[in-house]
Amino acid sequence: MDVTWVAQPRQSRFLNEVMDPNGADEILYGGAAGGGKTDALLIAAIIYAQNGGHVLFLRRTYAQLEGKPIPRSKQLIPRSMATYKESKRQWIFFSGGSIKFGYLEKKGDEENYQGHEYALIVYDELTHFDLSQYIYLLSRNRSTEARFIASGLKPKIIAASNPGSRGHAWVKGRWIDGHEPEVVWEAEMPDEVKASLAAQGLAVEPRKRVFIPAKLQDNQKLLAVDPGYLARLLELPESQQKMLLHGEWDYFEGMAFPEWKPDLHVCKPFRIPETWRRFRAVDYGQAAPFCCLWFAVDQDSEIWVYRELYGVVPHASDQASKIVELSLMFNDLDEKVPEKIDFTILDSACWAKNQFGESVAETYMNNGVQVWQADKNRLQGKARVHEWLKPIIGPDGKLKSRIHIFDTCKNLIEQLSTLPTDPNNPDDVDTDAPDHAYDTLRYGLMSRPQPPKRTEPEKTVIQRHKERIIKKAKNQTRRWA
Numbered sequence: 383m384d385v386t387w388v389a390q391p392r393q394s395r396f397l398n399e400v401m402d403p404n405g406a407d408e409i410l411y412g413g414a415a416g417g418g419k420t421d422a423l424l425i426a427a428i429i430y431a432q433n434g435g436h437v438l439f440l441r442r443t444y445a446q447l448e449g450k451p452i453p454r455s456k457q458l459i460p461r462s463m464a465t466y467k468e469s470k471r472q473w474i475f476f477s478g479g480s481i482k483f484g485y486l487e488k489k490g491d492e493e494n495y496q497g498h499e500y501a502l503i504v505y506d507e508l509t510h511f512d513l514s515q516y517i518y519l520l521s522r523n524r525s526t527e528a529r530f531i532a533s534g535l536k537p538k539i540i541a542a543s544n545p546g547s548r549g550h551a552w553v554k555g556r557w558i559d560g561h562e563p564e565v566v567w568e569a570e571m572p573d574e575v576k577a578s579l580a581a582q583g584l585a586v587e588p589r590k591r592v593f594i595p596a597k598l599q600d601n602q603k604l605l606a607v608d609p610g611y612l613a614r615l616l617e618l619p620e621s622q623q624k625m626l627l628h629g630e631w632d633y634f635e636g637m638a639f640p641e642w643k644p645d646l647h648v649c650k651p652f653r654i655p656e657t658w659r660r661f662r663a664v665d666y667g668q669a670a671p672f673c674c675l676w677f678a679v680d681q682d683s684e685i686w687v688y689r690e691l692y693g694v695v696p697h698a699s700d701q702a703s704k705i706v707e708l709s710l711m712f713n714d715l716d717e718k719v720p721e722k723i724d725f726t727i728l729d730s731a732c733w734a735k736n737q738f739g740e741s742v743a744e745t746y747m748n749n750g751v752q753v754w755q756a757d758k759n760r761l762q763g764k765a766r767v768h769e770w771l772k773p774i775i776g777p778d779g780k781l782k783s784r785i786h787i788f789d790t791c792k793n794l795i796e797q798l799s800t801l802p803t804d805p806n807n808p809d810d811v812d813t814d815a816p817d818h819a820y821d822t823l824r825y826g827l828m829s830r831p832q833p834p835k836r837t838e839p840e841k842t843v844i845q846r847h848k849e850r851i852i853k854k855a856k857n858q859t860r861r862w863a
Contacts, residue, residue, distance in 0.1 A: 387458060392596045393422045395564075399592060400426045403536040406566045406592040410508065410557040412542040419542035419596060423504050424455055426540055431479035432463065434529030435501030438522070439483050442510035447471070447483050451506055455481070478529055486511060492518045501525035505541035509549040512814070516552075546634030548815050551800035557593040558631045566592045638764075638801040638811045641771040646783040647798075651790055654678045654688055662705070662726040663756070663826030665818045666742055668696050673822040674705050675794065676721075684784050685770065685830065690791035692819060698732075698742045702749035727825045728753040756825035761809050763824035770833045771798075784833045794819040 389397060399405045412419040427437040441447045455473065456466065464475040471483040482500075486492055492515040503523050505511060523537050543553060561567055568588040654660070658678040665673045676689035691708055695701045705726075710718045732742035733755065746753050757763070776782040787794060797820045804810045811817055 387421070387425060389422075389425070390418060392594070393418055393425075396422050396594050396596070397426060397429070399566075399594065400538060400540055401429065401535065403534055405590070407536075407538055407589045408557075408569075408591045409538065409540045410543065410553070410591075410593045411540065412544065412594075412596050420450055420454060420506055421458075422596075423506055423540065423542055424451065424458055427481050427502060427504055428459060428463075430502040430530075430535060431473065431475045431481050432477050433533035433535055434478045434527050435525055435533075435535065436479060436499065436527070437481045437502045437504060438495065438498070438500040438519075439481055439504045439506070440511070441483075441485050441506050443487050444485050446507070446510075447485060452483055455483075478527065486515050489514065491515070495519065495522050498522050499524045499526065501527070501530050501535070501537050503539045505539075505543075507547070508541035508543040509545070509547040509553050510543075511549050513549065513552040544634075545631045546636060546802065548802060548812055550631075550634055550802060551796060551816055554631045554800060555796065557591055561591075561593065563593050563595045566590050632799065634800075634802070636802045636805070636808075638803045639767065639771055639798050641768060641773070642798050643773070643783075644795070644799065646773055646781060647771065647785060647787055648789050648795060649686075649786045651688065651788045654686065655680075656722075657681075658686075659724055660721055661724045661826070661829065662709075663822045663829070664701075664705070664726060664728045664746075664751075664753070665822040665825065666698070666701070666729045666732050667694070667818060669694070671793075671816075671818050672701055673793065673818045674701075674708075675791070675819070675822045675826055676709070677826050679830070683831075683833075684786065685827075685833075687785070687787045687791055687794065687823070687826075689788070690794055690819065692793040698745040699749050702746045702751045706750045725829070726751055726753045727756045727829050729821075729825070730755040730758055754829075757828040758825070759828070760824075763828050764810060766827045766832075767820075767824055770827055772833075785827075791819075794823060798823075 396409065396411045399409055411422060423439070427439055430437050439451060441451060452471065459466075459473060464473045464481075466473050473481040475481075479501075484495070489512060500522055501524075503519055505516070508516075520539070523539055525531065525537050545554070568590055571586075571588050658680050660676065660678050662677065663675050667673070671692055671694050674691040675687055678686045678688055680686065689708060691704060695704065706720075709721045709723060711721050713719050726746075728743055728746065732746070732753075735741050740748075743753050743755075770785040771783075773781040773783055787798075789795070793816075797816055797818075801815055801817060801820055802812045804812045811820065
């Protein structure tokens with residue numbers, strides 16, 4: 383290949399993984415801003431196309447493609463190697479391979495590639511895309527081209543991204559959570575998929591994934607050309623520095639709940655005292671996941687979210703049955719008895735009649751779950767969640783939480799830590815992101831009074847003595863006046 387381009391160390395690590403036929407099938411590269419991500423993606427695309435493979439290079443919008451990837455490709459690809467077709471946004475390589483620039487601006491655009499096959503699918507800024515789009519295009523990641531097969535390369539999906547945006551949660555969950563950077567690992571195949579394959583007598587190797595971090599310091603070319611870029615990043619707020627400068631996935635721009643602190647809000651499960659009041663909240667879903675959360679209120683009016691039921695359960699009667707089943711507890715005689723639940727809050731839309739004349743709310747009540755209508759005011763509800771998440775100063779002078787969530791409530795914890803704000807309305811969350819557990823929490827908190835007020839730390843003897851002296855001095859001043 384006669385492209386004049388020299389990889390930096392982190393880019394070399396990424397490209398070696400891309401070209402390794404025994405390496406990861408799905409590679410995420412980047413994390414911080416300025417890590418040389420787009421160049422690395424384009425070079426990988428060129429390598430595949432030069433070896434006879436067809437490549438799909440994706441951004442969210444056409445304007446983003448025109449902003450950098452397409453102009454940069456024209457700088458990197460010599461005309462002795464390929465011809466660019468402007469009308470098709472495609473490089474045609476003399477080797478028989480190609481690079482197609484595409485975009486997925488809205489849900490459903492991925493279906494435009496139905497029937498296509500690409501040896502390499504490239505996502506620039508992966509968190510701008512939806513999981514459903516990514517999953518659909520997995521089926522397009524293949525190649526039957528003889529020259530590509532002979533090259534020894536393997537069909538792969540590669541991506542680069544900074545933290546944040548609408549896809550932050552699923553990208554973080556797919557590559558970051560629970561896995562060491564740089565280490566290739568095998569993705570767990572769902573039990574139902576394994577069972578289906580076994581029934582057909584098929585054996586499929588699990589897909590392998592890896593996250594390769596890259597930071598600004600890894601891009602010495604950029605720092606040499608623009609030494610002031612680092613200084614500009616250092617002027618950002620701390621949370622944005624963590625995201626853009628350090629590539630930390632627990633912080634991102636547009637985070638809906640910056641008050642969220644796992645070390646304050648998440649706790650280990652314990653047996654809820656019988657004297658604490660309990661209630662539930664439900665976000666109904668049919669094709670989409672439904673969620674039920676169990677709440678307890680202690681003697682200090684603090685809230686404990688102690689149980690979560692989350693998943694796709696199409697029938698309201700089955701949802702209610704599962705809620706009733708999970709609401710059983712062991713008494714002192716080790717007998718299973720129903721918990722004393724004061725009330726259950728349900729989405730107010732569930733009172734509409736269906737074609738059989740029965741509402742979802744009625745189905746719930748006919749199956750043992752008495753429900754009340756939720757207050758669905760989205761903006762007031764989000765403000766209420768902010769209030770409950772905001773830490774207070776405890777009697778010992780340290781920060782403490784007024785709401786506590788058992789670490790078994792995994793979907794709620796994930797959504798509170800990853801939900802972005804609505805790009806068109808910062809007072810609400812982005813409803814295109816997974817938010818069913820958050821909505822359930824919102825319904826539950828809107829059924830309660832405002833959280834306990836901030837308390838002041840207990841005053842020391844010296845502080846109280848000083849206050850008495852100051853008060854006495856003020857009284858004497860008033861008498862002399």
